[in-house]
Amino acid sequence: MSQHDDKRRRLLSRLNRQLAYTAPLLALVAGGSVLHASASDDAAMSEFSSPSDASLLLASHHVEGEAEAQGEAEAEGEAEAEGEAEAEGEAEAEGEAEAEGEAEAEGEAEAAGGSSALVARPEDYSPAYSETGDNPEEMLARGEALYNDTSLSTNGLACASCHGGDGQDTAFNPTFQQPFPHPVGMAANQFGMSEVYADEMVQICMVAPMAAEPLEWGSDELTSLAAYMVEVQKRAAGKPHKL
Template sequence: MSAFQISQKALNATIPLASMASAAVLTMALAEPIMAASNAAKPSSTALSTPYTAQNGYAANKYAVTPPSQGTNPCAATNPCIAKAYPCTAQEVKRPANYKPYQGNESELVTLGSKLFKDKLLSSNGLSCDTCHQGLNMFQPSFSRPYPHEVIMSKNQFGMSHVFLDEMIQVCMVAPMAAAPLEWESKELAALVAYIETLQRQFKPNPPAAKSP
């Protein structure tokens, strides 16, 4: 075999090796952007450890300044009376000046009030009026007396010595149900008043309520 033939044979043997090496380099080069994109798409452990952020929907809920499980009062974010047990002031649950309650058909109001009494969507914490008062439970003996009169909860938490029935409804909206008061001249507030007045007539205190002074 001549020197030329030996040289040509060696050259032919190196071409496939060079091609294989080039292919491997090209494959790795193309794979790097794909791997980088895949790694970038994975959320970091830090992102997963902060669930109550604007990115996951809690910011859309006005009651969720902090996780709902911590029982945040909806008024706490903006009300300056935050040092009180309930930062919403008594003024928010007290009849406004020149207040004129909604007037409507009594039967229709009672029917609507009965539905609202059981409606958990009125609250921010899954409670309804019926949660506490189903079957006339948890009403104080004084509930049988005409309003306005003293109610311990409104007196202790809002400093109101006597309340009207619509004011007492607003107290319950803000305190146990952790929501904003209803509009004062709304049909909904008038409906709850009308329905609760029917419960008042059915209520038999035990022991009998003390007579009003």
């Protein structure tokens, strides 16, 4: 055998070995995978007796890599789902707590005497008495009688039951010495009103302490009581009055 034939045989043998290694690599690359080979990989692959064994090794590495990536993606998806579920649960709990708080506040307001709509002046209301005190004597006389009338309530109370009759002004806060409208603790605490007029003060006393329905706006009873309260306020403040 010539030297030229011997070189040709060795060359073909080397090419066959390289083809056995590169064919699985080409197949994996064509399938969308990238393989990083190292010296240790070459040494490991040299132990196999056939190219098919090496191909199986490469394919198994590829499958294992895909399985690991899929497992990580599933774990991340489960973590995200758990986080979203927890956030939704917290939002629902906060919403329920707020709704319960609002319901409790409404219940307390109702128990305390009801909405300010019961005792606040209507938008189209114009009082028939003067807030400055220039009211007729007969109006004040009727107001004084109603001030002592227990039939206005459902529990036997009259205005005078809390605030005193026969010129005795009691159970008034210091703010009562200010001209109407002025702050009243009961109005603020039970009805959310920062200040009230004399007729609104009468309505608050009707609804809360006296446990009755508010008087009709513009009625003679409400007008007379409000006019009388203007004079009581002046008397409590030590100012000239008509009582």
